[in-house]
Amino acid sequence: MTTVQEPKTDTFDDNDQKPVGYGRMLRKEDPRLIRGRGRFTDDVQLPGMLHLAILRSPFAHAKIVSVDTSAAEAAPGVKAVVTGETLAGLGLAWMPTLSNDVQAVLATDKVRFQGQEVAFVVAEDRYAARDALELIDVEYDVLDPVIDVRQALAPDAPLIRDDLEGKTNNHCFDWETGDADETEAVFARADVVVQQDIVYPRVHPAPMETCGAVADFDAVEGRLKLWSTTQAPHAHRTLYAIVAGLPEHKIQVIAPDIGGGFGNKVPIYPGYVCAIVGSIVTGKPVKWMEDRSENLISTGFARDYIMRGEIAATRDGKILAIRTNVLADHGAFNGTAAPVKYPAGFFGVFTGSYDLEAAYCKMTAVYTNKAPGGVAYACSFRITEAVYLVERIVDCLAAELEMDPAELRLKNFIQPDQFPYTTKTGWVYDSGNYEPTMRQAMDIAGYAELRREQAEKRARGELMGIGISFFTEAVGAGPRKNMDILGLGMADGCELRVHPTGKAVVRLSVKTQGQGHETTFAQIVAEEIGIPPADIEVVHGDTDQTPFGLGTYGSRSTPVSGAAAALVARKVRDKAQLIASAMLEVTVADLDWVKGSFQVKGDPSKSVTIQQIAMRAHGAGDLPDGVEGGLEAQICYNPSNLTYPHGAYICVVDVDPGTAQVKVRRFIAVDDCGTRINPMIIEGQVHGGLTDGVGMALMEMISFDEDGNCLGASLMDYLIPTSLEVPDWETGYTVTPSPHHPIGAKGVGESATVGSPPAIVNAVVDALQPFGVRHADMPLTPSRVWDAMRGRATPPI
């Protein structure tokens, strides 16, 4: 068990503890970022660089009759205009998605969602490129779109994917998990069964930096250098090799500083491919940066699950089984970025943190005339939807049983002695100790006092709500026997090199988008080999400089790459021990490792530091038999299981009875992500996710009108919380290390995004209890809350 002292937030002393290992430490990436010297993709300026702009479909579903580019080609500053026809000639019109579907790079036959890529212009500057788009004349034959997902499989629904041979309907896939018969049997004998329809609306990660790329193709060398906003540079390199037919060793993908990802920057988008084609066609470096509307209407959305949840329990509140039926809207192409064998991501953990007798899920996924995507926005591969389902339906059960929702949860938790715990859907939870986490959240909140206050307020006609959510996540994908993306196993490489003077370089396959890898990974290595983090350079985001691995998303960096970093450091330390034994003229067994040096057992005066060892490893003189010079190692870590962080969240809201506006008054988050490397960074990850939760619960949604026009196409319409909608976050933590992770750490990047929406919705529903409300779908805008108060809550579709 690791103990970490949290800093007092009201005093500002000793913020930087400069630990040689775990603990609060200021971030190594900050000095450049606070000076405006970060280097983001749009900051890349190359000599002779051209700019690319994409023409997008104004229609959700339409045949392309003709595309006339002559006026655009003649426009000042224009260097190239490329259409789907041009790409088809090069065999590049279609590309694989991360779910083994295909997606058009530029549409050839028809457009299938509003915002789909139709043509692009390359011009001398971004203004000229944008101007020329106006001059491209596309004739469309508008078709009826499929917008209402519930109508997608209707017999008379227009066929979207006529590009797929033999396709006669809009069915995408079916998926099930758990045991239907066993679950039915448990439901049949349960005292109480509660059913609730629950919609998780389509939302968007909307990182502050949109997606973009700078492609620089050298025709002589046959080399492509691509700066791009990618969370997974190595996976992208392999995909470009497949898509563009370029040899992989001639492709260098560089992910420079990234202005937030949240899963939005995992897939390969047509724009990246267009930039590559643009550079090949013009022989110049080409930059493409999305504008905000393009980002919102065309890149990876998240959620869009319509769920029917059912829960079975005994009268005294023992939960027996959960069953769900899901209709999933995958948009026009199945662009889900999830392990191939998991078309619904990790939705299978919808059994939550409870010890059940049975569980079953049946899912149908369909195509609609909307943008592709589905797995994004810190969703931990659909665990967001799963946690929302279970935590909402458990609250519905509590209401039905007239039981306190905290008490109901406490009564049903998986117990510490049950771990490792295999769920009824086959997930093996590695470790957990739920009750202390829950109790701590209740203590911080002053739960009993809050309930008293609520009772008093209710008596006065005031609307106050208290919402609870308890989640278990499954993060750190993943074991390569089960998990791959397009055939690429989800393992991660790591290399560590200690220079003669004892300074080190560690090279990662993952890539920060703000999570602080340059700090955390230096700390992981420091903890293992005793070199101060300031002396450890973390190199990442450049495929020519780093070992292969699948990148940063799904809270996988610490569980997978963090393990790799710890293990590679141990490998280096083992070698250092051999060298130390020669230096101290004792056997390896006679040495103790005291962080940073090897000492002779029983004689601390005889020791050598890791820095002295590094010099010896590179220096003159013999090394022990069989030991090569240098002090470095590399590893490829294949996790044996996922890690399962958990947390207890409590939200307090006030609802204005006259205007139905919801104010989040307090939010308490107690997280358990196992061993804590840098508590400051962990707290930051949690805060950010909680804010996402407020966004989704109260305001964020990508909706469409009946013609398929996206109604969330700018930040005027797609609302993201500001500093005024969120409270000062209150956090706590418990530590239950992962038993299989080398340092006991679990992922935390998405915990709060996953865990917070149900707490907020549960709080609002709790506030509306005097109106008999049992459920209301997100986003809980004032108008929708007012509808709920009047007994006419509607799904947001």
Place this chain on the structure above:
Amino acid sequence: MQVTMIVNDVEVTREIEGRLLLVHFLRDTLSLTGTHWGCDTSNCGTCVVWLDGEPVKSCTVLAAMADGHEVRTVEGLAKGGELDPIQEGFMQCHGLQCGFCTPGMMMTCRALLDKNPDPTDAEIREAISGQICRCTGYSTIVRSVRWASVHEAAAAVNQ
């Protein structure tokens, strides 16, 4: 058209198109890429710079409008190699993660402290309410500003 303005204490003169946005003038013409942009509708505030000492959204100001005026960007926040207390505060209190909104946030927060050296949390939240941070959840930004406020006050006493 020709514009002349003072950017971070240096006078610059350039030939530009009338429609050129100030954010592009700074980033593309002057290569001051510390100022970012994140939307098209002046909602996100990642592009905030100072125009004559006032924070403005540089994606919604024409470069021509800054002709004859003074502009300050994040690159002009540190003085003589010495970090501004706001910059130090953001580092100390983890007021940034991806760092994309950070330059705009810091410009607004610096302007706030210039007017109101000891703001309440509510005043800090109000000041940054036109700027979106997708990473931090704002609490640490509020702390960062308080850090700067406290340290500036202490420095003033010591002098």
Place this chain on the structure above:
Amino acid sequence: MQVPAPFEYERATSVDQAIGLLERLGNSARLVAGGHSLLPMMKLRLANFEYLIDINPLHAELGYIRFEADEVRIGAMTRHRELLESDELAAAFPIFRDAERVIADPVVRNRGTLGGSLCQADPSEDLSAVCTTLDASCVIRGPGGAERVVGMEEFHVGPYETAVGDGEMLIEVRLPVRKQGGSAYEKVERRAGDWAVVSAGAAVWLAPDGTIADARVGLAAVGPNTTGIPEISAALWGNTPAEELYEQAGAIAARSCDPATDQRGSEDYKRHLADELTRRTLRKAVERARS
């Protein structure tokens, strides 16, 4: 990032020079002040003009708040921040500070102007509702220095349309000052900085006996323009302020507005808010008039 289509940039050096330019260039030209409504529309290519005339240099000439014996005169280039920070204005018309606190965001308020807000004529625009509530009149100057003064009802001709003609410019807004007045503004928004779902302003003037000498309510986002509701004024005149009276006014507001269902809320909800916010602002305006 979106960029506007090409246009010629012209810089105003005086009000009359700007009007001269407008006269010469006709409707291919548009004035730009703060630009925070116009430039985004031009970037999204929802609006295109051949010429933009930058009137920011006129801030020295048109950025003022003057207190006369019987009216307050505010120059069209007065920025939101200046309106928010003016203690005298807040004392005379607290509705201004109420509204300015919830208009856009502090950074936008550093640029946006009173004149720009009114001329944008957005049905959801808060200052239009404030000016409607306060029975403001708008001074429009035309060629040769000719000035005409129009009331708010006349100023807004329709959504995004004003009485300002080609070759004319809004230069000043005048607010009549009466004794024993109080005013207030309330806005419901989905998120800080968003346009109003509905907002309401109320102004009340009390007679020496404590009855309502005059009252006005202005609503935003519930019709083609911000609306004043004469029926409410008529219902309140001569009565002693009381909850029942506010309820009556709220009911009139709900039935006489014309909201549409959209992303911000349903028609029903907006009618309800017109009612609720009318009551709230009247209550607060009366409290302020009494103090």
